[in-house]
Structures are given as C-alpha cells and as structure tokens.
Amino acid sequence: MKNKMSKKILLAILTFCLLATSLSAVPNGTGDDSTIITYTLSFGRPAVEKTTIGKSIFDTVRIDDLPENGAYGEPLLPIKELRILLPYHTKVRCIDVTPSEPISLGLGYIVEPAPKDIPLSIEDENQIPLQHEGMYNISGVFPGCLFETIGIYGFRGYQILYVTLHPVQYYPFTGELFYYPEMMITVTTDKDSTIPINNLYRDRENDLNQLRGKVDIFKESTTYPSLQRETYEDYELLIITTDSLKTSFEPLAEYHTSQGVPTLIMTLSDVGSTDPEDIRSFIRDAYMNQNIEYVLLGGDSDVVPARLLWVTSGYGDSAELPADLYYGCLDGTFNYDGDDRWGEPSDGENGEDVDLVAEVYVGRACVGDSVEVDNFIQKTVGYVYTDDPYLEKALMVGEFLWDDPDTWGGDYMDELINGSSAHGYTTLGIPSNNYTIDTLYDRDWPGNDWPKEELITRINDNVHLINHLGHSWYDYNMKMYIADADALTNTKYFFAYSQGCDNGGFDNPLGYDCIAEHFTVKTEHGAFAVIANARYGFGASGSTDGANQRYHREFIDAIFGEDIIQLGRANQDSKEDNLYRINIKVMRWCYYEINLLGDPTIDFFTHYPTSQPNTPEAPSGQTHGEVGVEYTYNVHANADPEGDVTYYKFYWGDGESSPWLGPYHPSETVNTTHVWNIAGNYDVVVKCRDSYWGMSNVSDPLPVYITGPFFEIISISGGLLKVSAEIKNSGTGVATNVKRSITVEGVRNKRIFVVTNTTIDLLEAGQTTIAQTDKPILGFGKVKITAAVSSPGGQKFSKTVDAYVLFCFVLVMQ
Numbered sequence: 001m002k003n004k005m006s007k008k009i010l011l012a013i014l015t016f017c018l019l020a021t022s023l024s025a026v027p028n029g030t031g032d033d034s035t036i037i038t039y040t041l042s043f044g045r046p047a048v049e050k051t052t053i054g055k056s057i058f059d060t061v062r063i064d065d066l067p068e069n070g071a072y073g074e075p076l077l078p079i080k081e082l083r084i085l086l087p088y089h090t091k092v093r094c095i096d097v098t099p100s101e102p103i104s105l106g107l108g109y110i111v112e113p114a115p116k117d118i119p120l121s122i123e124d125e126n127q128i129p130l131q132h133e134g135m136y137n138i139s140g141v142f143p144g145c146l147f148e149t150i151g152i153y154g155f156r157g158y159q160i161l162y163v164t165l166h167p168v169q170y171y172p173f174t175g176e177l178f179y180y181p182e183m184m185i186t187v188t189t190d191k192d193s194t195i196p197i198n199n200l201y202r203d204r205e206n207d208l209n210q211l212r213g214k215v216d217i218f219k220e221s222t223t224y225p226s227l228q229r230e231t232y233e234d235y236e237l238l239i240i241t242t243d244s245l246k247t248s249f250e251p252l253a254e255y256h257t258s259q260g261v262p263t264l265i266m267t268l269s270d271v272g273s274t275d276p277e278d279i280r281s282f283i284r285d286a287y288m289n290q291n292i293e294y295v296l297l298g299g300d301s302d303v304v305p306a307r308l309l310w311v312t313s314g315y316g317d318s319a320e321l322p323a324d325l326y327y328g329c330l331d332g333t334f335n336y337d338g339d340d341r342w343g344e345p346s347d348g349e350n351g352e353d354v355d356l357v358a359e360v361y362v363g364r365a366c367v368g369d370s371v372e373v374d375n376f377i378q379k380t381v382g383y384v385y386t387d388d389p390y391l392e393k394a395l396m397v398g399e400f401l402w403d404d405p406d407t408w409g410g411d412y413m414d415e416l417i418n419g420s421s422a423h424g425y426t427t428l429g430i431p432s433n434n435y436t437i438d439t440l441y442d443r444d445w446p447g448n449d450w451p452k453e454e455l456i457t458r459i460n461d462n463v464h465l466i467n468h469l470g471h472s473w474y475d476y477n478m479k480m481y482i483a484d485a486d487a488l489t490n491t492k493y494f495f496a497y498s499q500g501c502d503n504g505g506f507d508n509p510l511g512y513d514c515i516a517e518h519f520t521v522k523t524e525h526g527a528f529a530v531i532a533n534a535r536y537g538f539g540a541s542g543s544t545d546g547a548n549q550r551y552h553r554e555f556i557d558a559i560f561g562e563d564i565i566q567l568g569r570a571n572q573d574s575k576e577d578n579l580y581r582i583n584i585k586v587m588r589w590c591y592y593e594i595n596l597l598g599d600p601t602i603d604f605f606t607h608y609p610t611s612q613p614n615t616p617e618a619p620s621g622q623t624h625g626e627v628g629v630e631y632t633y634n635v636h637a638n639a640d641p642e643g644d645v646t647y648y649k650f651y652w653g654d655g656e657s658s659p660w661l662g663p664y665h666p667s668e669t670v671n672t673t674h675v676w677n678i679a680g681n682y683d684v685v686v687k688c689r690d691s692y693w694g695m696s697n698v699s700d701p702l703p704v705y706i707t708g709p710f711f712e713i714i715s716i717s718g719g720l721l722k723v724s725a726e727i728k729n730s731g732t733g734v735a736t737n738v739k740r741s742i743t744v745e746g747v748r749n750k751r752i753f754v755v756t757n758t759t760i761d762l763l764e765a766g767q768t769t770i771a772q773t774d775k776p777i778l779g780f781g782k783v784k785i786t787a788a789v790s791s792p793g794g795q796k797f798s799k800t801v802d803a804y805v806l807f808c809f810v811l812v813m814q
Contacts, residue, residue, distance in 0.1 A: 033191035035087045039217055040184045041080060043167045048105060051112055053542055054405060058112035061168055061177065067425035070114035071584055074135050075142055075172065078424055080165040081580040082185065083215045085158060088223040090189035097146040097165065099180035108175040115540035117547045117586045121471055121501040136172040150580055153357040154331040157201020158211050161187065164580050200330055200359055202288065203227040234291045235264040237601055240279065241298030243267045248373035249298050255381050261601055264290060276307040276326065284330045287360055294568055294600045295327055297364040301507040309343030309592045314585030322507040322534050323592040328362040328572065331355035343592065356591065357576055361568030363600035365521065366506045370659055372521040379493045379528040380599045381693035387609040390462040390492045394435045397455065397478055399470025400442040405542040409469035410441030412544045416467055416556050423545045427553040428561030452479040462492035472500025474514045485518040485526060493528040497555060499548040504532025504595055520597050529598025531571055538586050547586045550578050551594055559604060568600020610694040613646060614638045618700040619686050626708040627679050627794060628733025634671045635686050637664035644690040653682030676706045677736045678793030709735035711789045713799040718810030724772035725787035729763040735791045736762045740771035742787050749781035752805055779805045
C-alpha cells in the first residue's frame with residue numbers, strides 16, 4: 001500500500017511539473033490556428049549493472065541505446081533526445097508528456113554519479129566521481145520531470161525544438177528505480193502572425209535534405225512555403241581574406257571550382273570592416289544571395305579576427321574562447337543584452353539561447369603571408385590528389401592522464417576503433433577492416449611513457465589519420481614542441497584531432513602561433529587539417545566519459561557512421577549531436593572552443609590518382625653576389641607526364657621561397673628574382689607541380705655565395721660633449737638592420753668611458769649615415785675613439801682614432 005501511495009504522489013509531482021512547464025510556454029496569441037504534434041516512444045526494460053569506481057560500488061543503469069546524462073555528482077540516468085521540426089511561423093504553446101504506468105526495478109540501488117570533467121592540462125588532480133550529498137539524500141524523485149526543454153534552434157530558417165525525455169526515475173533516499181515502458185510527447189503550436197519571417201529561409205532542396213538528417217519528426221516540413229527568391233550567381237564556398245592575400249588564394253578557388261565546388265573570394269575591403277559582427281553579416285548576405293554552404297576564413301586571428309565567446313566550465317573557470325562557430329550559426333546576434341560578454345546562454349533572440357545549429361560550415365586557414373597560403377593550398381589540394389597506400393593508415397595516440405585511479409588516453413582512443421556503446425550511446429569508429437590502425441599508448445609502452453621520437457618517425461613515414469588524447473599547451477602537443485612540428489619531413493599529409501588543452505589556440509594570448517598552426521601552415525610538411533581545442537580540454541578521472549570525448553566520438557561517427565564526410569560538416573555535426581547536453585556547462589565550453597583549422601569542404605574519401613611531375617633541372621643564374629642586390633634566376637619548364645601545364649617554386653636557401661609561378665608549357669623559361677639580406681652560402685633549388693598539385697622531387701642545387709654588405713667609415717669627428725662618425729654603404733646593395741657603435745675610452749683616465757649602440761633599418765647603396773654618442777663626454781686626458789658598423793651575416797668594419805677630452809670638448813687628432 002505504501003508503495004502504491006508513493007507512486008500516486010510521484011505522478012502528482014510529475015503532473016505539476018508538466019503543468020508548470022506548459023504554462024511557461026503559453027504565447028499571447030489566440031490559439032485559434034493550432035497544430036498538435038504527437039510522438040510515441042517505447043523503451044525496453046533497463047539493465048542495472050554493478051560498477052566499481054575507486055573504492056565504491058555503484059549501480060549503472062542502461063536502457064536501449066540511450067546516452068547516460070547528468071551534471072557532476074548527480075545520478076547518471078538514461079535520457080532520450082528528440083528533435084522536432086516545428087510548423088512554419090508558429091510558437092510553442094505547450095509541451096506535454098504522457099507516460100504509461102511505471103514499472104519498479106526494485107529498491108536499494110545506489111546509482112552511479114556523473115563524473116567531474118577535469119582540465120587535461122592538470123596532471124595531479126584526482127577527482128573520483130562523488131555523490132552530490134544533497135541530491136542523494138532527497139526524499140523526492142530524481143529528476144522529477146518527464147522531460148526538459150533544451151531550446152528552439154534554427155537551421156536555415158527551419159525551427160527545431162530540442163527536448164529530452166526521462167524514461168527512468170530514481171528515489172535516492174530509498175534507492176528505488178522505476179521506468180516507463182512508453183511515453184507520448186505532445187507539442188501544441190499556435191500560428192502567430194507577429195513572428196517575423198525568418199530571413200535565413202531559402203526554400204532549397206539541399207537545405208531540406210540536410211534537415212532530414214537533423215530531426216526525428218519531419219512531417220511539418222510541408223508547412224514551409226515555396227519562395228521566389230532573386231539571387232546572384234551561386235557559389236558553394238566563400239573564402240574571406242585580405243586584399244594582400246587574395247591573389248595567393250586564387251589557385252585554391254580555381255581548384256575547387258574545377259571540381260564542382262564554385263568558390264568566391266572576397267576580402268575585408270569588400271566587407272568594409274574587420275569587426276566580427278560585420279564579417280558575420282557579410283557571410284549571412286552571401287548565404288542568402290549566393291547560396292553558400294561553406295566558409296573558409298583566410299587568415300590568422302590578427303588577419304581575420306575571431307569572435308571571443310564567453311563561457312564558464314561550471315568548475316570555477318570562465319574564459320573568452322575564439323569560436324569560429326559564430327561565423328557559421330547565423331541566427332540572432334550572440335549578444336542580446338548588449339554587454340561585453342558575447343555568447344552567454346541568454347544572448348539569443350528574446351533572451352533565449354544563442355544559435356548553436358549552423359547554416360554554413362566553417363574552417364580557418366591560419367595564414368599571415370603568401371608563403372603560408374602556398375603551404376596551406378599545397379597540402380590541402382595535394383592531399384586530395386593522391387591515391388597513396390598511406391591513406392589506409394590510422395594512428396591512435398594516448399597518454400597517461402591521471403593516477404588513483406589510473407586514467408589512460410589509450411582507453412579513450414580505443415572507443416574510436418570500430419565503434420563503442422560505452423556510456424549508453426553508440427558511435428561508429430574507424431573500421432579496422434578498411435584501415436591499418438596503429439596505436440601509440442603510454443598504457444602499453446614499457447615504462448608507460450612513449451618517446452616523442454617514436455611518433456615523429458611514424459609521421460615521417462606518412463600516416464593519414466591521427467587521433468590524440470593527452471596533455472598539451474599552446475606550443476606542445478603529442479609530446480612534440482613547435483620546433484619538432486617544424487622539423488617534420490613527411491611528404492604525405494595527415495589529419496589530426498586532438499583533445500589536448502590549448503594546442504589549437506590560434507588567438508594565443510601569449511602572443512606566438514600555436515602548434516596547430518605550425519602543423520598546418522608553417523611548413524610544406526605536417527598536417528593538411530587539424531581539429532583542436534583553443535583552451536582547456538576536459539576529461540574524466542577513472543572514466544572515458546569526458547566532455548571532449550563525446551565530441552570526438554561523434555566526429556568519427558559523423559564520417560564513418562552518418563556519411564557526413566566533409567570536415568566542416570562533420571565537426572559541426574559532432575557538436576549538434578551533443579546539443580542535448582548543452583546545459584552541462586563544460587559541454588558548452590567545448591562546443592565553443594573546438595575549431596577546424598583546415599578547408600571545411602575537404603573529406604577523407606575523395607582522392608584522385610596523379611603521376612609525379614618530372615624533376616626540374618637545376619636553376620641557373622648568378623652564383624656570386626652581394627647582400628641587398630636583386631638577382632635573376634631561371635629554369636626551363638618540364639614536359640609533364642600527363643600533359644598538364646606546370647608551375648614552379650624557387651627555394652632560396654634563406655628560409656624564403658617564391659610564390660608558385662605559372663602555368664608554363666614545356667621548354668618555356670621560368671624567370672624570377674631574389675634579394676639576400678644576409679651574407680652566406682646558399683643552395684637555390686626549384687620544385688615543380690602540376691595542375692592537380694602533384695609534386696616533383698627537388699632539383700639539384702645551384703650554389704650561391706653572397707658577400708657584403710660593405711661599409712666605409714669616412715670620418716670620426718669630435719665636438720662639444722660628443723663624438724660622431726660618418727658611415728657610408730660602399731657596396732652595390734641595400735644594407736639592412738645596420739648596427740652602428742661608437743666607443744670612447746680613456747687611455748689613462750679610465751673614468752672616461754662611453755659606449756653608444758644604435759641600429760637603423762636600412763642604408764641604400766652610396767648613402768651615408770651619421771652615428772653619434774648619446775651621453776655627454778666630460779673629463780681630461782687622452783682617449784681612443786672606435787667607430788664600428790655591421791649588418792647581419794656580414795663583415796664588421798671599424799676605425800679607431802686618437803683624441804683628447806678637454807673638460808667638455810673632444811678634439812680628434814687626424
């Protein structure tokens with residue numbers, strides 16, 4: 001009798017909860033033109049299993065293929081996510097959930113508490129999941145409601161209601177568990193003429209096709225109207241960069257357009273601003289008027305600025321994170337209250353959540369100059385134009401995370417191989433029947449600490465996919481530092497997904513480029529794309545259910561399970577598949593900070609065979625020269641094996657290279673020029689590519705010996721309180737970073753000692769410059785005055801004269 005009475009009380013509590021939820025959603029409309037959406041779900045009997053966490057034994061509850069969900073310390077229970085397409089031009093009046101009769105699973109259960117997510121850069125924190133005392137001592141039911149409204153989010157003008165159902169309920173005080181075998185959700189909407197027509201609705205078949213993959217209940221799509229829209233020429237990819245880099249990005253635009261991805265390059269001058277809000281508005285206009293699907297931000301954060309979104313982890317940390325998500329999710333302003341914190345959960349339209357479902361899919365090329373653009377394009381297109389067997393190689397990289405209990409990155413990474421149903425939800429993984437999957441785990445390595453040289457060797461032997469979990473920093477990832485990334489020699493490019501902290505912080509507040517930028521744009525080796533965290537990554541001690549792991553699993557599942565193969569779409573899908581957990585604060589942190597540094601249109605499966613172009617001949621030109629002088633070099637164009645036109649890049653041996661020059665036909669002469677600014681011995685080589693970015697080997701070198709610059713110290717003069725020297729550039733080239741010094745030193749009176757060092761940026765051939773002391777010279781006695789001048793890498797020139805200091809006057813003896 002007591003048990004039946006408790007169930008009646010429970011149903012009364014749940015009914016009150018439903019009424020409260022429904023009343024809060026009632027609009028001001030009349031409700032005469034309403035739509036009722038119903039959906040019934042059935043649930044199998046939950047399985048309850050014992051699990052040991054630390055020294056405690058808990059009960060894990062699993063039901064069907066439902067993910068476990070809960071905030072830190074709360075009972076971890078299965079939930080069901082639903083995405084319901086709402087009718088056009090309507091507001092939700094109320095949401096009701098009607099359950100079947102509950103079925104008890106028994107008493108005395110101690111349900112496993114949700115783990116605490118810990119920043120992965122913290123190596124000595126032990127956080128075994130603990131029960132929230134207040135939550136586990138309540139006499140009432142948990143969670144106490146049958147559903148939770150996550151929010152209404154727009155996708156290309158379609159409005160999607162996100163809700164979660166709670167088919168399992170728990171009495172913490174008595175330990176009773178029960179569930180509902182069936183639940184019916186009813187959503188009532190009212191037509192509301194006061195709602196403005198969504199300005200992101202395009203009425204395109206492709207939008208509707210993508211919508212089908214985003215919602216569980218689709219039938220209301222027929223309520224959305226047909227439109228007659230005037231648009232300009234259609235494009236699929238928009239590249240936003242600067243005027244100075246636009247020409248450098250043109251080969252990428254030409255490549256994409258030739259492959260059926262029409263590409264438009266626009267600059268910040270076209271935008272008319274460098275303000276992120278204006279850039280986003282420009283993207284919105286291109287989305288509507290040119291029907292774009294993808295955006296590539298062509299610049300580092302100081303070139304194309306990132307929007308910093310404010311977020312808290314829920315564990316005392318708050319931060320402003322660079323989030324390119326802002327440029328993809330085009331509803332609302334992300335700052336409804338107009339304060340200095342963008343991206344707060346109440347910064348969406350009418351104080352609701354910000355837009356988290358993307359209209360366009362965004363990637364970033366973190367480039368700052370044309371050389372970095374060339375590196376990015378070479379690796380992006382070169383990755384597509386290869387059918388090398390390395391494409392079948394994947395590497396899982398895991399480090400030791402925490403002890404007591406021991407927590408291993410390898411355990412996390414194992415969930416990405418073939419697939420996993422850990423923590424109540426199923427994701428497909430990298431199929432071992434299609435890929436040769438190698439592992440590099442501290443867990444399995446002798447001494448539990450694999451050396452970085454092992455990873456470097458495997459990368460240089462060429463590997464396609466790298467998945468990583470371990471400790472990282474802005475300049476450190478996968479146990480490699482920036483110098484290690486720059487020294488990689490792989491000729492086939494990899495993709496990396498890392499859950500480590502900060503390694504993707506392309507806006508690095510410490511002022512230097514992060515290691516993910518070095519992997520992707522700093523050299524011709526390394527990665528063609530990286531997905532990484534801009535700040536802390538999060539994992540769970542003693543568990544594999546870390547926040548970042550949820551996103552990583554869903555990314556791999558998007559590609560290998562959902563056939564969402566483009567990197568930009570897959571990255572966004574991994575976020576939207578976790579949107580039902582967005583009210584767990586650390587999940588929002590990760591939602592914002594995970595960025596794609598790479599071309600969003602590229603996928604893992606589209607590859608074309610191409611033959612290697614012939615190696616060019618050694619370049620010809622001046623073999624002896626002087627600093628600051630421009631010299632011309634040339635090479636004869638090759639005949640390509642496939643008859644393609646060819647392009648050429650000269651490498652000058654000083655860390656610089658020419659842009660790609662071309663196209664050229666066989667036997668045409670390729671000419672270009674270069675100026676060396678430092679004396680030394682250099683090897684000039686040239687490389688060839690075809691139209692499909694197939695690369696030749698490097699040519700034989702042309703040795704070049706550069707001397708100078710040459711200076712003459714014309715005179716050293718004294719005067720009142722000072723000494724000056726006239727210095728001339730007597731060479732034929734421009735001298736840069738010219739260092740000048742004057743030293744005045746007493747022969748017997750050692751108190752007379754003045755040293756002045758100054759630097760000027762450049763000195764043209766034949767020009768003179770005056771250097772003088774910057775402190776007063778006082779005293780009596782004989783002195784030696786030495787003037788010196790040099791430029792980096794060149795000879796130091798000096799001249800010494802005798803002089804006398806007569807109190808405040810310096811008399812030079814000529």
